[in-house]
Amino acid sequence: MDTYTLYAAQFLPFKEHFGPKGHNACKGCGVALAVRQVYKALEGSGANIEQAKWQIPWEESIIVNSGAIAAGSQPALLSIAKKEGALHICFDNECTGGRVDTAVMLKKLPAVASASGCDYSATACPSHPFDLVDKIRKAWDCAGSAFVHILCPCPVGWGFEAENTVKVGRKAVESRVFPLYEIAQGYYKITCEDPNPQPVEGYVKAQTRFAGWSAKKIIALKEEVNANLELLKSKTQKTL
Amino acid sequence: MISKTFKQEKVGCQLLEAGQAQPYTPGTKPQFGPVWDKTLCVRCALCYIYCPDAAISRQEDGFYDVDIKLCKGCGICHRECWFGAVSMQEVE
Numbered sequence: 001m002d003t004y005t006l007y008a009a010q011f012l013p014f015k016e017h018f019g020p021k022g023h024n025a026c027k028g029c030g031v032a033l034a035v036r037q038v039y040k041a042l043e044g045s046g047a048n049i050e051q052a053k054w055q056i057p058w059e060e061s062i063i064v065n066s067g068a069i070a071a072g073s074q075p076a077l078l079s080i081a082k083k084e085g086a087l088h089i090c091f092d093n094e095c096t097g098g099r100v101d102t103a104v105m106l107k108k109l110p111a112v113a114s115a116s117g118c119d120y121s122a123t124a125c126p127s128h129p130f131d132l133v134d135k136i137r138k139a140w141d142c143a144g145s146a147f148v149h150i151l152c153p154c155p156v157g158w159g160f161e162a163e164n165t166v167k168v169g170r171k172a173v174e175s176r177v178f179p180l181y182e183i184a185q186g187y188y189k190i191t192c193e194d195p196n197p198q199p200v201e202g203y204v205k206a207q208t209r210f211a212g213w214s215a216k217k218i219i220a221l222k223e224e225v226n227a228n229l230e231l232l233k234s235k236t237q238k239t240l
Numbered sequence: 241m242i243s244k245t246f247k248q249e250k251v252g253c254q255l256l257e258a259g260q261a262q263p264y265t266p267g268t269k270p271q272f273g274p275v276w277d278k279t280l281c282v283r284c285a286l287c288y289i290y291c292p293d294a295a296i297s298r299q300e301d302g303f304y305d306v307d308i309k310l311c312k313g314c315g316i317c318h319r320e321c322w323f324g325a326v327s328m329q330e331v332e
Contacts, residue, residue: 032293162315
């Protein structure tokens with residue numbers, strides 16, 4: 001029980017920075033949920049979140065080289081200036097306009113960010129809020145630039161009921177399609193380890209955006225997910 | 241009363257300066273809203289941390305309640321409550 005610094009949501013600040021008077025996101029919006037949790041994590045840390053900048057991600061040098069973004073995904077990027085460098089948070093809802101392929105789903109933005117000089121980079125998902133809060137705080141406290149890639153389930157774009165936003169995010173993490181890990185100065189660490197991962201089919205069947213996928217394609221996705229996981233595990237072992 | 245003014249924005253509606261967002265009310269009420277059963281609620285605040293609309297707030301007695309003007313009726317609180325304390329009921 002020492003994975004996270006926080007296990008109870010009551011100890012997060014109750015002040016609302018994001019949408020204190022409401023916002024016009026769709027109901028069950030994963031991006032709105034992630035932004036709210038990020039603002040809660042940064043409350044009290046000294047971050048000037050009122051002055052944070054929203055940017056179009058492909059203008060940022062750290063993500064320019066990622067072909068997955070060029071494949072059609074347009075996530076939003078929040079940049080907050082630190083003493084040295086900046087904290088970049090990518091809110092990725094994989095909105096590719098109905099077309100979805102494995103390159104969009106299995107991109108490795110933290111590795112790209114780490115290779116381009118970020119001291120801390122990580123993946124997070126709002127279905128695991130304490131993990132997300134820890135990572136945002138670590139990213140804020142580290143010395144240089146930092147990058148956090150947050151997967152935000154989108155009920156409209158992915159095709160599921162609005163009440164299942166958190167459930168689908170949890171399925172993405174538990175089926176290892178979107179593993180939660182962090183890279184601190186080149187050292188890999190998987191933060192959400194489950195010895196018995198859920199099947200990828202559960203994640204695929206929960207969304208209508210995969211309705212046109214053949215069984216062969218799902219098997220190919222499964223193999224790629226497993227290969228990615230093995231690669232990630234080998235990297236964690238190397239640095240230890 | 242918010243004074244409405246016109247301002248030319250960049251292509252793509254990029255807002256590059258901070259503080260341009262105006263208070264927004266999503267509407268009068270959703271069709272279904274969450275209702276808490278206080279005999280089942282353990283005050284774990286999961287509904288609070290999973291609400292995308294910041295509609296759920298802590299009351300003085302420690303329990304949680306919704307501001308129905310901000311709620312959109314997505315039902316995440318109903319789905320994520322471990323104890324079944326939150327039920328979605330039609331808003332009158």
